[in-house]
Amino acid sequence: MARCGVAVLVLILLGCVAAAAAGGGDHHHRRGSRASARLRLVPAAPGASLAERARDDRHRHAYISRRLASASPSRRRAAETSTAPGPEASAFAMPLTSGAYTGTGQYFVRFRVGTPAQPFVLVADTGSDLTWVKCRGASPPSAASPSGSPRVFRPADSKSWAPIPCSSDTCKSYVPFSLANCSAGTAPCAYDYRYKDNSSARGVVGTDAATIALSGSNGGGGTDRKAKLQEVVLGCTTSYDGQSFQASDGVLSLGNSNISFASRAAARFGGRFSYCLVDHLAPRNTSSYLTFGPDASNGAAQSPSRTPLLLDAQVAPFYAVTVDAVSVAGEALDIPADVWDVKKSGGAILDSGTSLTILATPAYKAVVAALSKQLAGVPRVTMDPFEYCYNWTATSTPPAVPRLEVRFAGSARLQPPTKSYVIDAAPGVKCIGLQEGIWPGVSVIGNILQQEHLWEFDLANRWLRFKESRCAQ
Numbered sequence: 001m002a003r004c005g006v007a008v009l010v011l012i013l014l015g016c017v018a019a020a021a022a023g024g025g026d027h028h029h030r031r032g033s034r035a036s037a038r039l040r041l042v043p044a045a046p047g048a049s050l051a052e053r054a055r056d057d058r059h060r061h062a063y064i065s066r067r068l069a070s071a072s073p074s075r076r077r078a079a080e081t082s083t084a085p086g087p088e089a090s091a092f093a094m095p096l097t098s099g100a101y102t103g104t105g106q107y108f109v110r111f112r113v114g115t116p117a118q119p120f121v122l123v124a125d126t127g128s129d130l131t132w133v134k135c136r137g138a139s140p141p142s143a144a145s146p147s148g149s150p151r152v153f154r155p156a157d158s159k160s161w162a163p164i165p166c167s168s169d170t171c172k173s174y175v176p177f178s179l180a181n182c183s184a185g186t187a188p189c190a191y192d193y194r195y196k197d198n199s200s201a202r203g204v205v206g207t208d209a210a211t212i213a214l215s216g217s218n219g220g221g222g223t224d225r226k227a228k229l230q231e232v233v234l235g236c237t238t239s240y241d242g243q244s245f246q247a248s249d250g251v252l253s254l255g256n257s258n259i260s261f262a263s264r265a266a267a268r269f270g271g272r273f274s275y276c277l278v279d280h281l282a283p284r285n286t287s288s289y290l291t292f293g294p295d296a297s298n299g300a301a302q303s304p305s306r307t308p309l310l311l312d313a314q315v316a317p318f319y320a321v322t323v324d325a326v327s328v329a330g331e332a333l334d335i336p337a338d339v340w341d342v343k344k345s346g347g348a349i350l351d352s353g354t355s356l357t358i359l360a361t362p363a364y365k366a367v368v369a370a371l372s373k374q375l376a377g378v379p380r381v382t383m384d385p386f387e388y389c390y391n392w393t394a395t396s397t398p399p400a401v402p403r404l405e406v407r408f409a410g411s412a413r414l415q416p417p418t419k420s421y422v423i424d425a426a427p428g429v430k431c432i433g434l435q436e437g438i439w440p441g442v443s444v445i446g447n448i449l450q451q452e453h454l455w456e457f458d459l460a461n462r463w464l465r466f467k468e469s470r471c472a473q
Contacts, residue, residue: 054385114158129257132235133250255317271460276471307408322409328370329402345440386431
């Protein structure tokens with residue numbers, strides 16, 4: 001996450017990242033003539049310091065905790081409607097460009113919206129329920145902008161743009177941070193986002209058509225063709241403050257919400273989506289995919305790693321899972337069960353917009369104590385923001401990093417690569433790459449711990465499936 005990155009965004013926050021249903025040999029197999037929808041993802045280079053990323057992750061975690069605690073029943077109704085698969089006539093793909101020079105470490109998708117279509121670079125974010133783009137009247141971008149030019153959406157130039165009235169149920173129940181003032185029933189639905197870092201975004205909400213590149217509609221090769229995904233809910237941000245908005249043109253919402261792009265696309269393409277995150281230090285030209293459709297799993301559906309996906313109103317728009325146990329070097333840790341219980345102010349969510357995994361205090365202390373015990377023979381060094389860092393070059397034979405395992409409900413086991421939790425912080429220096437969160441409070445499985453795994457979110461059947469994958473094309 002970066003100083004000017006979308007990661008600081010706590011909208012995007014729910015904001016970045018997500019990544020994509022991956023490449024490689026893991027998943028190029030088709031089942032029959034069914035098609036999938038793929039969005040190619042390219043990771044932005046991790047240009048910000050780890051201290052800045054940690055700060056942004058803490059801001060995001062505070063926002064997540066606050067939103068979970070204050071969500072109203074009326075707005076939670078957005079998560080109570082299941083996503084049923086619709087017609088599966090074709091697939092779609094959206095090309096991505098690298099955001100490496102922005103220094104955000106996020107994943108960006110090329111998104112075309114409006115009639116005629118206007119192109120934008122958006123952050124793919126599992127924590128966002130509203131897709132939004134900068135609109136005419138917004139401040140011009142800085143040098144960190146993906147385009148370096150004032151690229152903004154112009155609703156008046158789109159034949160398919162339709163404002164959503166402030167009196168509508170969509171505005172009152174589903175649009176996050178919508179303004180209560182509705183002087184005229186036909187006035188457009190307005191929103192005013194306020195973030196932890198004192199930045200903000202204001203605008204109006206409507207619907208428009210997204211242009212998608214259909215591919216594999218015959219279950220095989222062939223020339224891609226373009227089509228429209230109609231009635232995509234879109235925020236038109238006309239005013240914003242702060243540095244949070246400089247790294248992209250907006251956000252592609254992948255959260256659990258009736259108005260998110262993920263729900264809209266999944267409803268047409270098999271009721272599911274998946275992503276695969278390449279190594280967070282991968283070079284700029286390494287790409288992965290965000291995929292929609294029944295083939296989105298590309299083999300993950302056969303994976304034995306499957307756990308219930310919690311889409312309850314209590315955790316919307318986030319994707320929660322139940323953790324049964326955590327072990328280090330094969331030994332189960334003593335962590336109170338309440339830490340993983342959503343109904344007792346705990347729980348765990350997967351968030352593509354958080355880099356470093358944040359564990360509630362009891363879990364953090366247990367995991368860090370177990371890992372540091374195994375690494376006690378390596379000289380320690382001080383490096384902000386981590387509690388335990390080691391001079392990996394000070395000994396000729398550093399000890400093997402102990403295996404961390406997270407066991408989810410249903411006996412699904414996540415065994416991340418060691419580089420995902422004992423991370424490279426500087427040349428010759430490795431740190432236990434976890435942060436301590438508040439307790440009571442939710443734990444967040446960040447994108448570094450998710451890397452090099454294919455994650456499938458089966459919204460229709462409420463399953464999370466995952467498997468190891470190199471992800472890269």
